[in-house]
Amino acid sequence: MPTINLGKIAEVLNCPPPAQGALTAITGVAALEDAGPTELSLLTSEKYLKQFAATRAAAVLVDKKVKLRPDAPPACVLWVDDAELAMARVLELFAPPTPRPPSGVDATAQVDSTAQLADGVAVGPLTVIGARCRIGRETVIHAGVILSDDVSIGETCEIFPHVTIRQRITIGHRVTIHANSVLGTDGFGYRWDGSRHVKVPQIGTVVIEDDVEIGSCVCIDRAKFGVTRIGKGTKIDNLVQIAHNVTIGPHCIIVGQAGLAGSAKLGAGVVLGGQAAVRDHIVIGDGAMAAACAAIAEDVEAGAIVSGMPALPHRQSLREQAALRRLPDLVVQVRKLQEREGKDQD
Amino acid sequence: MPTINLGKIAEVLNCPPPAQGALTAITGVAALEDAGPTELSLLTSEKYLKQFAATRAAAVLVDKKVKLRPDAPPACVLWVDDAELAMARVLELFAPPTPRPPSGVDATAQVDSTAQLADGVAVGPLTVIGARCRIGRETVIHAGVILSDDVSIGETCEIFPHVTIRQRITIGHRVTIHANSVLGTDGFGYRWDGSRHVKVPQIGTVVIEDDVEIGSCVCIDRAKFGVTRIGKGTKIDNLVQIAHNVTIGPHCIIVGQAGLAGSAKLGAGVVLGGQAAVRDHIVIGDGAMAAACAAIAEDVEAGAIVSGMPALPHRQSLREQAALRRLPDLVVQVRKLQEREGKDQD
């Protein structure tokens, strides 16, 4: 990682320079308890004052809302409006470059002669690109990727190893797909003919809009007909299942291991927590949020927060859970009421 | 996609020809709201009459049970017994062929000299086939597949990219395995020797019977000893976990992200909803169904429907959920009863 002096960091963060140590060379970033004497750390809350007091960090980004104790350590303090946000900017300074294949096609890649690769495209070793694929400028396709025929990928995308993209899939610009994900598998659809499940052809496709990021081991199935669509700027974590004909709006966040059944429809800015499940044909309104493990079996209004199994409005879920904590006692109380009532009636 | 005229479609569906427009050229299939003037759509329920009234589709498959309003659009109507089923047949007409490697072995594939490939087998680029593998007639193995030694695959199977099949696995005829799935990983078994987990050898295998379809990123582990078996005609969705020594009967449906722990046993025609979980050694009878997210910790009788966590008979689950919705009020009611009783006793 690069070495950057503290004054430069303060300048980038547009915060007051440190009282001293502007020339201190910072070599990286670490948590308060892990940081060495040339590293920068952060303090976001008074919960961590103890770790702050003991830190060996050269300097600490401290949230303006935090009150330091007099026993604060000798570390330089950079006061910032939002330590998390400031740290995100610092990480950009220290981020080492991702190893990428160089521009051009590796000698061991198998690129069909009818594929069109724009300027600056990089294709790594042992990658396969099918007939009539079109790859936009500066897009990087790492080693061991397999694109079937008629795949279209926009500009400055990055496709990591062992991704499989099936035929006729369209991907926008600035899309990242992490390792071992699969786009365009047939949707899961059968009809029972009385003796066996007969496959319903899945002749649709998948569209990934601009600025989407897709994690590892994610499955996004092609539509039965029409399109399975992931909206602009949406971010999808690892091991997520997206069934045929799902529509996800722009700027959604889908956390790891969540699953969306066929034809589910998410508006803009929806957040699904980890392992959340969405039933087929459910509609979730703009800006709605589902807690981790929520099992969504009914439509969710825009802006609503839901949780639980089945998912309910979060306040109701909390109220029911609180009541459930008291239920074993309640059973006893009701029995006593019945007994005493019985006596009264004797 | 091909162009097919509407009269031909009516003929295939064995339904009355349209009043007019038998010669209209149909170029594809779309939902009512998406269809263009050369596309066919479908109407399965009166819920969608509004979309039907506004559709630009050339023609619509309409379920006989649907009552149309007088303001129906000018689209030709094909009356059918079951619009979903009729559409499945139409999709077969329009389904574009799946891109496949040609018969023979790609020059970049690595096929062991002891492997036996029957007539018409296709092996894609950069695929590896181990010693003593046997591949049946007309089977297609796409690019980037890895078969270890002694794998047996039947006739007219299709194995998609980045599938890994470990040693000594047997696969029947007409089996499809979608991209990035793994068959034959060691079962997850250890014994604690007082200081560490010692691996229990997993020396069994996996048998996939005829006509099975397996989604993407599915894991099916080899047995500790004996066999992990997937029955004839069973269909498995993406990201499903099937542990060692599981036995799945014929014609089951296992929806995405479901998980079966070791030695679970499913009868014939069992349906597991998405994210359903089955505890180890559980037995599920023929034709039983588990709702999405059901957590099955006890045996399930044939024909039963279960849901919830823990999974209960579905009616009981619904009754408990309905009662749970009223629980916060119930707590208050009981408190009031207690208070009034207290007063009575004063």
Added chain:
Amino acid sequence: MPTINLGKIAEVLNCPPPAQGALTAITGVAALEDAGPTELSLLTSEKYLKQFAATRAAAVLVDKKVKLRPDAPPACVLWVDDAELAMARVLELFAPPTPRPPSGVDATAQVDSTAQLADGVAVGPLTVIGARCRIGRETVIHAGVILSDDVSIGETCEIFPHVTIRQRITIGHRVTIHANSVLGTDGFGYRWDGSRHVKVPQIGTVVIEDDVEIGSCVCIDRAKFGVTRIGKGTKIDNLVQIAHNVTIGPHCIIVGQAGLAGSAKLGAGVVLGGQAAVRDHIVIGDGAMAAACAAIAEDVEAGAIVSGMPALPHRQSLREQAALRRLPDLVVQVRKLQEREGKDQD
């Protein structure tokens, strides 16, 4: 598989030799109902006496705690202290070798000239090893593995096909990683800038300590900064999600499809059941156990057993579930109490 005579098996198990048949050749191992006349089986509980009575097995390992009926079959009995443990030892005798590429680098592998491979390393076909990777003695890297730059792997590890390991990851000795898993994907972190999710660089890494085994299709993300760490001797099943900055202690067991959100911290010897979920920043103490499907949203003390959604101490969970089974009746009982009270007050 090898053939081993029964006397030899008794000797290895250090148990009394069979009354007869010490010279019987055993060819393998099977369940009581599946075993043929040259196979060994096991009986762990009286639950399976019926299968025992009908078995065709040549011999059966019987737990000393089991009482046999007089109608026991003619199979030789080997009495052992713990039939499961004894069988694990027998499986070691019968375990066929795992097919592995031979020592050296396959001609089709792409190994960067700056990578350092120690003696006895095996690299399979079509594997890619990036710049400055270091691979320890006797480590086996199967076909189709992709290591990015600066990956360090210890001695006698085994990395199965289609594994992706991203840059700067460190792996200890005797580590096994099963097929199609991904280590070192960027952690899932964004900040909302008012109009879009901006990626927070994930500049940290992953450390896998000695003797870890990782299943198939597992995702372990790199830290935002610092390290995502899997402790010595921990075993991870298939399809598990481990987010950035998670710390897992030594000798944990993480069952299939479990998910750990960012910065979760597990002590030593923790067991997470299948599909269990752990919220971000949660701390789970040494030796704690979570049942399958537990949704852990609060810290768990050392040694605690938790279950349910949300996860509660297991006893409490059971008590609440028992009460919930009675809740529909309770609603009726309270209504009746209210009605009678109403009458009393008339």
